[in-house]
Amino acid sequence: MSDIAERVKKITVEHLDVDAAKVEPKASFIDDLGADSLDIVELVMAFEEEFDIEIPDDAAETIQTVGDAIAYIEKNNA
């Protein structure tokens, strides 16, 4: 797993209080990890803080799985 993937996983585990084993790339934040719409906003905020990037709202809406988050950050993390 890449460094970015590890950090995404760690933040997800912390914020959603879920078992690390469940946080795999295909896991959906809402369907598999029990997040609601406010959790997603908070998670995106935490990713922005951790990676020092800005994730615009329309991009945030496309982030539905752990893999989506990793891919978006890898692409935009200069």
Add this chain to the structure above:
Amino acid sequence: MLRRVVVTGLGLVTPLGSGVKGKGIDGVWQRILNGEAGANRIEKFDVSDLPCKIAAEIPQANGNGGGEADAGELTFNPDDWVDAKERRRIDDFIVYGLAATDMALEDAGIELKTDAEKERAGAMIGSGIGGLNLIESTTIALHEKGPRRVSPFFIPGSLINLVSGQVSIRHGLKGPNHSVVTACATGVHAIGDAARLIQFGDADIMVAGGAEAPVCRLGIAGFTACKALTTGFNDTPKKASRPYDRDRDGFLMGEGSGIVILEEYEHAKARGAKIYGEIVGYGLSGDAYHITAPAENGDGGYRAMKMALERAGMTTSDIDYVNAHGTSTPKGDEIELRAVERLFADDADGLVMSSTKSATGHLLGAAGAIEAIFSILAMRDNVAPPTINLDNPSVDTPINLAANAKVEKEINAVLSNSFGFGGTNASVIFRRV
């Protein structure tokens, strides 16, 4: 005819400790009767530039509170009540309210199962200010990092009615979901108004009370600016709250929650519930005088007490104990005392009245709720809790202020007062069933 309303469960989180799962709140009550004080130097934020450097904080296991390091089994451990993930999203006042509600429901032996039961149970929990800690920290984040760093949980974690909201979600209360905001009278108004919902048939069970967590730089700075807080006891915090004493110099800010379970009398009887007492009187009034100062003649408090007595169909001779608002402010204590003397007239001689704020500090919107609970326990145990730190009364009075020692006597009916900024006054009367 209005339905009768009784109290069947009690929950407390206070500067003298918290109720304990499976054991209830008697440990806290015992400390009140012992004449102990919950008060401390504030450690969790910088107080070097604040004139008041002390508060009555909850002894907490997570080191979050600056209260006593160890209050034994009465130490409040947030993990026992609300998990860490949930706590990050809500201000402490909601944590305290959730914990006190769990205790009260356990004490009442209430577990709602069917939808029909849930729809007849509601919540009316208030707060004076709500999520002040979260408002302070979020404002700083907004200023330093901009709007994209404002948490989506800031608003639902700070709103006053979110104690009722969170409680209803946790316990499935689908009946009236309401809240009260009347500054330091909040707790009494919440209990009184919730009782009315049951009296009118809108619910059979109400979770009622107050929750407050005002101890932060913004809270201390704000209340000192309006000259309400004690500033002369920074080195002796346990001596700071001293209602009726000549050396008092303002209130000691406290935090916590008090929750009572109110239940329709026949409903409680039918399930064989333990009944602490009946709420028989409730009075409300406004001073129409000043934003922070009570009217000099105490007329507002007088009329609230009188209305509660009339509603109860009682006279002053029926009241065996008064739990005073008595915040330890130079003016307020005497104004209330004179109003009680005026109302009770000849019955004032030997009446026992005390201020448990001497022990707990002033919990603002939760004060009326924890004091209603102390009043109910005074009735249960036939003992009036003391007013501690009352070494030199500032005025003469025929009323027995239970100075520095509890008073054992037969207590069949109690009256509790709470008054708030804005000139709002509330009194409630409980009677033994």
